[in-house]
Amino acid sequence: MSVLDHLPVLPIIVPLAAATVMLLLSESRRGLRTSIALGSLLVQLAVALTLLYQTTDAAAHIWDDGIGVYPIGGWPAPFGIVLVVDRLSAMMLSLVAIVSLSVLVYSLAHWDKPGQPFHSLFQLLVMGQNGAFLTGDLFSLFVFFEILLAASYGLVLRGTGMGRVRTGLHYIAVNLAASFLFLIGVALMYGTVGTLNMADLLGRVAALEPDERALFDAGAWILGIAFLVKAGSWPLNSWLPGAYAVSMAPIAAGFAIMTKVGVYAVLRIGTLMSEDEAAATILGSILYYTGLVTLVSGSIGMLATQHLKRLVAYSVIVSSGLMLASLGLGVESVTAPVLFYLVTSVLTTAAFFLLTGMTDRTRLQAPVTDHIETDREMMPDYMAFGIRAPDPYGTEEEVGAAIPAAMAFLGLMFVCCVLLVTGLPPLPGFVAKFTLLSVVLETTPTVGARNAGWVLAVAVLATGLVGIIALTRIGMRLFWSSTERRTPRLHVTEAAPVAFLVLVCLVLAAASAPVMRFLEATANSLHDPDTYITTVLSSIPDTHGDAESSSGDLGGGAP
């Protein structure tokens, strides 16, 4: 295998290695720690973009049909764990890398103060996300969910304050419950079809007897509930606004992709199993209705809240609802616009959360919860026992120059974020909503329940209006109430990532034609899983050679 063949596993190994090395560094080695973290994400970005290129038609010679399979440990597909890079996963990897890099640079301003292993946890969060998008195995998906959730537990609880701890523990409890459901679901599915490989599932499901099928469905549904919890679908999403609102800005931004992991799972496994007509219809209508309620509930939350970060969190719920409801229409052509929406929504949410970190500082008194306590009194104890103590000194220097006209910059970015969130032109939020609506209208006559498309279209537009109403209210208070505000000092490292994310959005809008073509190809391969299935199941040479075929049944023997 050449170096390039190992690319698919790098998005998992690189952050893991970076996190490990950072554990060995004392907390005073801030520069080295920073460069390791940055280096790791730059490598991941390069790898993700290379993988993305390899899945495009331009690189058809590298992988057949743009699907790359990497057998961990060399064990062939249904038996070992495989990583599968297709367009969807490559896209998600790139998104993770872009968002994480921005978040990391942002956090260097002062958010990564020692006190907690921020950088290690952040790398592990990224590792979990990457792994979840790469793996082609259900249990391995569970493991990566656990990694990203475990890391997120630590990150949510960063900082102090009763509210943060309470909401953080709430978040942990809910996600542990969801993980438990995940495990039950996977166990039932494995018990009935005897495989954990996603590609292998389909053929086996079709061959099940009705009673076994019911058992399998029970597992699949329970698994689906777990995914819906992660996707932030109503009524399983009460944890979400609080968890995002209490997290510090860069951390909330780093979580921008988390609800999308749930949507990704629904998309990936849902399309793999939607061959069965009846099941697909039921799944569709459930997704549609829960999505719609989610969207409405998120909009109401947006209207109700006076707190910008919480509002952005509600907008995450709205975007989840929108995607779920659209996917629930059961129209294949809707997938590409939904993916476009997903991409812009992730970038937007991340940029917006980062922005809230800066706008919070325009308050005369910075909120108490954003201070990280560095605990000096404990230092002696810990030095003695091999645990590197926090270094409360030498971290206060301001990095970079404060930007002049900080308010103007914040205002501009705020406006961009508002336009992106509400889907108003000319930013790509509009392109996403426009393409979505256009497809929905095109297919209205064919959609099962005829009114479903109309209702969705109205809901999509109405959420835009709600967003405008809620955000102008908050924006005016932030930027235009002359009292009780001050111009914050911004660091270049904080401002640049926000601008970068918005810029990526602009590029997406400008290049929407090629992007959309890629997403259409992505959607097609999702809806035609045969290629995926055959590629995953057949492409790996069994490097070990099954004992049965290579040397006869000599050893351990049959059960």
Added chain:
Amino acid sequence: MLLTLIAALPFVGSIAAAFLPAGARNAAAWLAGVVAVACLALVALLYPGVQAGGVETFRFEWLPQFGLDLYFRMDGFAWLFALLVSLMGALVVLYARYYMSPEDPVPRFFAFLLAFMGAMLGVVLSGNLIQIVVFWELTSFTSFMLIAYWYHLPDARRAARMSVTVTVAGGLCLLMGVLMIGEIVGSYDLDDVLVAGDVLRAHPWYGALLILIALGVLTKSAQFPFHFWLPQAMTAPTPVSAYLHSATMVKAGVFLLARLWPALAGTNLWFWIIASAGAASLLVGAFSATFQRDTKGVLAYSTISHLGLITMLLGMNSELALVAAVFHMMNHATFKASLFMAAGIVQHETGTRDMKRLGGLARSMPITAAVATVAAAAMAGVPLLNGFLSKEMFFAEAIVVGRSLGMSITLPTIALLAGVFSVAYSLRFVHQVFFTEPSHDLPKPGHEPTRGMIVPGALLVVACLLVGVLPAVTVGPVLETAMMSILGPELPEYRLAIWHGFTLPLVMSFIALAGGITFYVLLLARGAVMSPTPILSRLNAARMFDVANVVVVRGAAKLSHLFFTRRLQSQLLAIVGIALVAGVAAFGSTGWSAGENPLTPIDPLFTLLWVVGAACAVGAAQQAKFHRLAALIMLGGAGLVTCLTFAWFSAPDLALTQIAVEVVTVVLLLLGLRWLPRRIAFDDPRRKTPRARGRRARDFLLAVAAGCGTAALAFAVLTRPQVSDLPGYFLRNSLEVAGGRNVVNVILVDFRSFDTLGEITVVAIVALIVYALLRRFRPAPESIDVPKAQRADPAPLTTAVDAPLPRGYMRLPAVLVRLIGPMAGLVSVYFLLRGHQAPGGGFVGGLVMASAVIVQYMVGGTMWVESRLRIHPQVWIALGMIGAGTAGIAAWFAGKPFLSALAADLHLPLIGDVHLSTVLLFDLGVYMLVIGAVVLMLVALAHQSLRSPRRVPVEPSRESAEETDEAEAVV
């Protein structure tokens, strides 16, 4: 190409202006002026191309899959509007240069003004309906920023919000309507849509799309019943009112109506929606304008009225009416902009817009008075001015169009009534400001403004005159070009002239003039000139908007409490309940059935074991809140039963691991118990309320149901035959290929080592988090004191750091534990090494070693252990990770995928055959990581008791602050 330049230039200028320093007044004005004049020149240059029905186009592919292109298209009508926008732009820039105060940050103003100009040019030059919507929303946004230019004024902020809410809502409706058009026609290109009128009108969606487009158009053009935002928007600087809110942006609505006229007009529905909205606005606007005290208020309502007139004309389904509408769009822009400029001058020079205070300014400001008077006369429809011509055409159409008897009476009546009011308010405006007795309580004495402020208005008035006197020469060709681009080469018969003979419309014009004058004189005589608008003034739009705002926010807050719970219990209830429903629903069609595998006979001993285990589990759940120690012990009991079950069913690996895990978990939890806050008493009165009882009963039932459901599922799966190929494959290849006799371990470290790598990562993360959390942990005040048991005991429990052994009754355990230490280490290494072949493995080994360390801490005391034994848990974790990772990466050098096992059989002297494999390194990594993680948690817990108790000041709860924040509706 020139076309794109016209639309792009203002945006470039806008960005450039945004970067100017706040005081760069002249630079910004010059920049804006040059851009506007350049646009004007470019537009003028393109005239030959659009003459005689020609169309200039420029297309740039954007998202062709969805029919969305950047498509600029200029025909005669678009040219006319482009000319209007850029010409007005140039004049307004000149005016604004002198109007804006030197203290104002003018670059921001010009930046948004230019952006608006670009957006407006974009609207008129777009050849693609979606692109129109894009620019349309941009005009809403720039209008918002310009209305709120003086954002320190609360009125300006509210007006801006109101306008953006209304126009964006309309814009979204328009988007929907346009999408429907695109869906029906199959293209968003104006060329295709305009010729598809018959298809559109016959389509079942026609009604819906017409309503949606009407909503978009009527909100933008401030038509009844969405007109209320426009008078509020008068808080904007006057150049903005002149430019956006009279001449251009509010025209976007009627522009689009005229643009889509060939495609959508011609039905009764069109007539009813468009013409009636127009008529209502015409009357309401004209009536309200007559009673405003604010000069700009008069102009705003009169704008609503005149736009109503245009809308009504467009709704009449007559080609001649269309011509009149387009003609009036131009005329209205010229006279209204110059009136706004005059009103602005008056305010600028006297400091007020209140007509009650103003008066007699004709003496001090003769030129301004002259300009305003002529413009007002045009607005009133006085002959020899442009307003007269289009108004006469309107009267003519009002007479002709009515098909039924009712209509042929109603329409002329409405027209005449509006004409009367329009004369009255024009007269009142001029009279009250300029020709009454000179006022003496003005904030500033009025005098003529600088030339720069008066010139733009004067030029516009000259245009009014020229058009009014020589219509056929001045606007004739341009109007014809514009009309040909809408209606095609076959234009209806119309004649632009002052004198059409002594006709009914002429009579109506004179009746209106006479009636208007009479009405005003009557008002004067009754002293009611400054009375508030009868009836309509009770509807205070600003107040209603505020109330609506509060209602929406309060309502949303209430609803959001319904949708989102802040209680963990309710959230978990939803999750478990829904999972239960999902699990049960899956069996809806087939029903649940057990498999056919024969059941093993029931063993009484095993049954007893499970009864005990189940009792422990239930007891633990029941006691968790009230007696934590008891709950923990019962939890341990349940775990022990699980271990025994594994052993019973011949799963030694599982049993071994489970027991080690149980021991470590229970002990660590025990160590943590001491720091938990005071428990709830079992007989707490809060638990006795019926509500609490009901909740407990509900939760209990749900728990039982979910538990039974899970058991049923497990039973159904376990009683079915094994279907998987995996166990067979693993068993076949475990020894043969992977070189291990212990299949469980081979699965963990080879077949599915990736999962193991992930799981140890989770263990590491959790340990790091526990450590990080506990490092900042502040015990609850009630648990800071030394526990009762320790206080009662005279002998110190912990060993002095320098003492070899503790005194008192801890001496014996201390000796034992120290002896156990090395033994445990040996056992753990033994488990690690033999794992591949026999029960054991890195995980169990690590846990055994960690337990040994825990015991040392417990018996020796933290200080004693740490003065002798240095464990660096984070380093162990890192080294473990490195070990496991290296084992994985090593495969790369053999050209194999990550985590492929590499093995070598060596023959060493004395020791014999040794099977060395990278999986051992992997397992070693697991071993070290587990030790590191457990010890890290242990250290974090152990150090709690060493810390000096510190009371933290109670910090204000942010959560509660937020809640009140949310409950309060902020206006």
